[in-house]
Amino acid sequence: MKHQQFDTWLFEEEALSPDQDRALAEHLESCEHCRALAAAGRAVEGQLLTTSQIEPAPGFTQRWRACLADDRHRVGQRQLGAVLLSTTVGLVTLALLFGAQLLPLLQPAIPAITQWFSKIVAVVAHLNLVREIFSVLLEIMVEGIPIVYRVVLPISLAGLSAVWIVSLYRLSFQNLRREL
Ligand SMILES: [Zn+2]
Incomplete structure (x- = not known):
């Protein structure tokens, strides 16, 4: 199977079937290109998660202003x-x-x-x-x-x-x- 199929699986939102999962794991073991891609994908995902945690909830500015006025x-x-x-x-x-x-x-x-x-x-x-x-x-x-x-x-x-x-x-x- 070509890289492209595995690349798609790497970023599949839905869960892979057990067969697909096993095939992907096997391919990752043998293919440096796809391994690097998977690592990059995980890094980006982690980055997105932390960023969304740090980012204030919507309406923050208004609440802050209201808080100031209150003070x-x-x-x-x-x-x-x-x-x-x-x-x-x-x-x-x-x-x-x-x-x-x-x-x-x-x-x-x-x-x-x-x-x-x-x-x-x-x-x-x-x-x-x-x-x-x-x-x-x-x-x-x-x-x-x-x-x-x-x-x-x-x-x-x-x-x-x-x-x-x-x-x-x-x-x-x-x-x-x-x-x-
Ligand atoms: Zn590959």
């Missing part, structure tokens, strides 16, 4: 959370500092304040909506601010607030001491 959104949410938290901490600190002194002054206004408080509670109930709006606003703002200021601005604001609170504390302590 950015998460970072934005975290920044928003930090801003809200520091604002809340600042407000609570101020309330604690001045609350005791202001309470007697505010006493007549307490019913109005309670009403306001219930309104605020109602707003807080819609906080998710507010948060969504804030996050969109923040995203727009953050987009326009150079990265240096995104870091420097909050830190300097926090530092200023800390200095402010500390000096307020000192002032009130000095006043106390003077009064005593």
